[in-house]
Amino acid sequence: MKHVAIVAALVLVLVSGGVSESGAAAPIKLGVVAPLSGPGTSYGLGIKQGAEMAVDEINKAGGVGGRQIQLVVVDDASNPGQSVTAMQRLVNQDAVDLVIGGWGSSQVLANMEVSERAGVPNIVVGATNPKITTAKNKWTFRVIQTDSVQAKEIAKIGVQVLGLKRIAVINDSNDYGVGNKDAFLEAMDELKQKPVEIQAYNSSDKDFTAQLTRIKAANPDGLAIFGTIPGAPAIMNQARDLGITARFIGTGGLANENLITLAPKASAGTVLTTLFHEDVDADGRAWADRYTKLFGGGSQPARPVLAAWEYRTIRFIAQPCLQKAGTDKGKLRECIATWKGKVFGVPTEVHFDETGQLVQESVLVEVKDGVFAAYKRK
Amino acid sequence: MLWQIVVGGVATGCIYAVVGLGFTLVYRTLRMVNFAQGHVFMAGTFLGLLLATRWQFPAVSLLVAVAVAAYGIGLLLDRWIFRRLYHDHVVFVVGTIGLGIVLQNAVRLFFPEPVPFPKVFGERIVVLGSARFQVSYVWVVALTVLLVALLHALFAYTRVGRAMRAVAADPEIAGTVGVKVPRAIGQTFGLSFAVAAVAGVLIGPLYFVSFDMGDMVGLKAFCAAVLGGINSIPGTIAGGVLLGLLEALAAGYVSSAYKDLVAFALLLLMLAIRPTGLLGYETPVKV
Numbered sequence A: 001m002k003h004v005a006i007v008a009a010l011v012l013v014l015v016s017g018g019v020s021e022s023g024a025a026a027p028i029k030l031g032v033v034a035p036l037s038g039p040g041t042s043y044g045l046g047i048k049q050g051a052e053m054a055v056d057e058i059n060k061a062g063g064v065g066g067r068q069i070q071l072v073v074v075d076d077a078s079n080p081g082q083s084v085t086a087m088q089r090l091v092n093q094d095a096v097d098l099v100i101g102g103w104g105s106s107q108v109l110a111n112m113e114v115s116e117r118a119g120v121p122n123i124v125v126g127a128t129n130p131k132i133t134t135a136k137n138k139w140t141f142r143v144i145q146t147d148s149v150q151a152k153e154i155a156k157i158g159v160q161v162l163g164l165k166r167i168a169v170i171n172d173s174n175d176y177g178v179g180n181k182d183a184f185l186e187a188m189d190e191l192k193q194k195p196v197e198i199q200a201y202n203s204s205d206k207d208f209t210a211q212l213t214r215i216k217a218a219n220p221d222g223l224a225i226f227g228t229i230p231g232a233p234a235i236m237n238q239a240r241d242l243g244i245t246a247r248f249i250g251t252g253g254l255a256n257e258n259l260i261t262l263a264p265k266a267s268a269g270t271v272l273t274t275l276f277h278e279d280v281d282a283d284g285r286a287w288a289d290r291y292t293k294l295f296g297g298g299s300q301p302a303r304p305v306l307a308a309w310e311y312r313t314i315r316f317i318a319q320p321c322l323q324k325a326g327t328d329k330g331k332l333r334e335c336i337a338t339w340k341g342k343v344f345g346v347p348t349e350v351h352f353d354e355t356g357q358l359v360q361e362s363v364l365v366e367v368k369d370g371v372f373a374a375y376k377r378k
Numbered sequence B: 001m002l003w004q005i006v007v008g009g010v011a012t013g014c015i016y017a018v019v020g021l022g023f024t025l026v027y028r029t030l031r032m033v034n035f036a037q038g039h040v041f042m043a044g045t046f047l048g049l050l051l052a053t054r055w056q057f058p059a060v061s062l063l064v065a066v067a068v069a070a071y072g073i074g075l076l077l078d079r080w081i082f083r084r085l086y087h088d089h090v091v092f093v094v095g096t097i098g099l100g101i102v103l104q105n106a107v108r109l110f111f112p113e114p115v116p117f118p119k120v121f122g123e124r125i126v127v128l129g130s131a132r133f134q135v136s137y138v139w140v141v142a143l144t145v146l147l148v149a150l151l152h153a154l155f156a157y158t159r160v161g162r163a164m165r166a167v168a169a170d171p172e173i174a175g176t177v178g179v180k181v182p183r184a185i186g187q188t189f190g191l192s193f194a195v196a197a198v199a200g201v202l203i204g205p206l207y208f209v210s211f212d213m214g215d216m217v218g219l220k221a222f223c224a225a226v227l228g229g230i231n232s233i234p235g236t237i238a239g240g241v242l243l244g245l246l247e248a249l250a251a252g253y254v255s256s257a258y259k260d261l262v263a264f265a266l267l268l269l270m271l272a273i274r275p276t277g278l279l280g281y282e283t284p285v286k287v
Helices: A002-023 A041-060 A080-093 A105-118 A147-161 A175-190 A209-217 A231-241 A258-262 A282-295 A304-325 A329-338 B002-030 B037-054 B059-085 B089-110 B135-157 B159-169 B171-176 B181-203 B213-228 B233-254 B259-273
Strands: A028-034 A069-075 A098-103 A122-126 A140-142 A167-172 A197-201 A222-226 A247-250 A271-274 A350-352 A363-368 A371-374 B125-128 B131-134
Touching: A028 A041, A028 A080, A028 A304, A041 A069, A041 A098, A041 A122, A041 A282, A041 A304, A069 A080, A080 A098, A080 A105, A098 A105, A098 A304, A105 A122, A105 A140, A105 A175, A122 A304, A147 A175, A147 A222, A147 A247, A147 A271, A167 A175, A167 A209, A175 A197, A175 A222, A197 A209, A209 A231, A209 B002, A209 B233, A222 A231, A231 A247, A231 A258, A231 B131, A282 A304, A304 A329, B002 B037, B002 B131, B002 B135, B002 B159, B002 B181, B002 B213, B002 B233, B037 B059, B037 B089, B037 B181, B037 B213, B059 B089, B059 B181, B089 B213, B125 B135, B131 B135, B135 B159, B135 B181, B135 B233, B159 B171, B159 B181, B171 B181, B213 B233, B213 B259, B233 B259
Parallel strands: A028 A069, A028 A098, A098 A122, A122 A140, A167 A197, A167 A222, A222 A247, A247 A271
Antiparallel strands: A271 A363, A363 A371, B125 B131
């Protein structure tokens, strides 16, 4: 009798287990490529946190159409080669339904070939080189502004609002820096001003004395820096040490709280275009407060800029499209391409253009009293 | 402008030289290259960072503490690891590459991002003619000179130093006349660790520190040592300063984006003309 009872119990467990398993739909797989090591770590952590926050909220509210979202985050070590491997893993091994993430133009330009070939929708949140969104890249979208828009914007602000007359340029010789520099020079041309000096450096450089000495000799009143952490803050510190008093301007590469940590004095007064600022509207502020509460207090300070884009892309673009189109990749791509709507932090309605680029107005900030403050354009 | 570039180049060159000394010390003794040298330099910086931020060590005691600690670690690693590797050059090279990767990733666990180093040498700006630079540059150059003087004194006037030299000249004969060969080799490793770690503390306040800072410096320090003559201490110093200067001048006057190309093309040319390095000498092969 006892044995029968045990067997019956076992059968019951098996059957009920089987039933509940077939009852739950397979999860939607969302892939994220992000640098969790190497020079891009601080940006990558933001991307990862934004994704976790969004997916957690969606899953707690019952998922998308009853399906939970499973997040697969792969580290690309801020390296283009490893970025390709990371994307291959997501596409081939994990068979994700879509990819949202990516940092660094060189990395994204390398890894997007994989998602393009496999026909997986890929929404880029952290790379700005114009070549990423072109008409021939059918599966690749991007939510942040390109180098050309940002660099042109900052050229205009530098000349027309800040009244700079002698602007010098220093750029990282990677895809990001060169893309920015080219667009900036083009805009300067249209503004009828010639940069007084143009210098380049390599991402791994630590000492910028030679470049900055040349720049100092040109006696600039503005220095446009197109680079990221740690190059950019090092340039700022060393420029001030050399006695360069020019005002620093730049684009999204500088929009990282680590800039202020690494160049606390030298970065003061820097004006830059950024991709998100919490004080643009009330919803942005409310989100940022929730974000800092979740991720602040760790060993690394919370970095809202790319986290905000990752979060908003998942919540406002991916979620409604997954709801509407399901996980059929062609339909999903179609839905994203025709999507139109409001996201917090951007004043006007936004949509993707025919190249897959999200059209929007850029956000300006100034480094003031050790924080990024919203900068009012006149 | 020239002076500014020269000052920057000499200071960078001194760092290459001091890290390069680590390569030279080990190479002279074992005829082997320790590829973890650059990462030892990086680890030295982080050790200095810890002491300077946690316990507020002032400049001189910080340098001494880091040197002593690195010397000790070098001795221990010799006993635990190097001693089992240096019977064969290939095994040694692969072993030290592995050790470097372990060091780098251990530091990366705790410091995944670049962090600022406290200005232990002060924040004063020194003005020299048309050149302006942080007072830390003076420390870098002065300490390099002091280190070379100390090493010279060690090898010329002390028993320990003479024993190390004897082992470097011929371990077999040194052994038969009573020198404890393994111990002298251990001390050589300790010394090579100490100089690299001191270089790490010197460079810390000038730039930010990150777990990958040893890659490029290690590589260039190795080149500096080869350029100067890897079996010669004065040669390594000369090679380091020359490489730093070449880089800075190339960046200032030729192309900042291709400074490494210019510097290393010149280096190749020099080695083609003088394969033993500037002050190096050929070691006769014994039969």
